Amino acid sequence: MSRFFPHTPYAEDQPLHRTILTTHVLYRGFQAGAIGGIMNGMVRSLVTTIRTGSSSTMFAGWSALQRSTGIGSVVGLGAMVVILPLRMWGKTEIEWKDRSWRLLENKGQMAVDDWSLSGAVLMPLYMFMRKHNGERLGWKMAMGRAGIGSTAGIIGYLGWTYLINGGAL
Template identity: 40%
Template sequence: MALNGMLPTSDYAEDQPLYHFILTTHVVHRVLPIGAFISSAIPLASTFILRRAAVHPLTVLLLRSNSTGALVSLGLGGAMTLGRMWGRADIEWKDRSWRLLRNTGQAQLDDFSAAGLVAGALLGAAGRGPLPLWRGAVGGAGLGTLAGTVAFVVWKSTLGKKNEQ
């Protein structure tokens, strides 16, 4: 079952329920992999390019950096949605939410990314080292959305095209 299948949708955009929640959640969910990419670049560059001696293992550095990046991404995603949709009529919110739920490619990407988020949160919490549980889980969730997005791109560029023919 697709993740989007769990969200209520209507036959017509005008009747779409939970439209503010759906659109805001979508934007935040799409910003998380970008934040994870940027947040991963910092400890990776410090370790491999600048060759600084790490006090903690690379996994701990990545989880710590990505937990901060995920929280910043949450705030930015909410602000981006608010800034873009400020003053818009409810029908515009409903239409965008409805189209997101009806877009097959977007639904597939969201499914991959959500699966990565859950797996990443569990793995991050388990392998957090000296970090608090929340930092491991949140950092892992951010990395998981990035891994899920990359997996979707790879799948779509290889297997996905074969299935469409």
Template identity: 40%
Template sequence: MSHLFPQAAYAEDQPYAHTILAWHVLSRGFAIGAGVGSTIHLIRQVARPSPSLSILRSSGNGALIGTGLLALALVGRMRGRDEIEWKDRSYRLLWNRGQREADDWLLVGAVLEGVGVLASRELRVLGVRGVLGGMGLGSLVGMLGQSAWRYGVKGGFEEEKLV
């Protein structure tokens, strides 16, 4: 996300504050919703196996529901807030190294998985929900991959010096 939007030197100068904060919240809702949808699918499969249901469709439904719920949460949380609060929150998101990494990994995961589903032969069967489910699971894997890389392999941010 930090590559898509300009970063201001000061919070009060941050352009596109509403767009940046909405992108951040909705992308997390998309990924987490896909994870919840696929988890519900797996629980249903254990309880009552059904060959007709696709995990990608279930995660696509979850991604749409998660995005919608977090859109409502964003509206509820930021309703009546001053413009400087929007700018401050988006400014802090853009300057946070962990958020920048998570956004990059999330976006790469979503694009790669979306392309993978689009390239599959079963696209007619999966439909739009299947593609969205693939993108949602890809973004979730991207977020989890970033956490594993940053905190598991690299040991956090302490090895890097602040510039």
């Protein structure tokens, strides 16, 4: 996502500084909520499987996991809508520019953005192209698929960087 924004050699010249920082923070809130939703969905599915004693409920848990992730994603995004203005209240323009410039300068941050955005786009596309078996696709499922894809992208980045490349970017 960060690659879509211009990046200048000096922080004080950074254009779109509020847009860059706002986009970054909202997306990270979305991701944090997705991870919380995934964990909640997995625990709920596991508890249901243990209570019923049937492994067939684990397969029904995929829809529940997507819905839980969707709700978590929206909650995380909403939390950042409130927290960002509170955190940046009273900050000068150069502070906004410096923070956004440092985000664009950080190679690791750019790689995380690339991988997670790829996952957030590809997962819903893949799922939309699959046969839906009559399940209703609402906002929870759509956001859940994007959240799961984004999380998978981050896991892919971590695996690629630290397991395959030995920590080199």
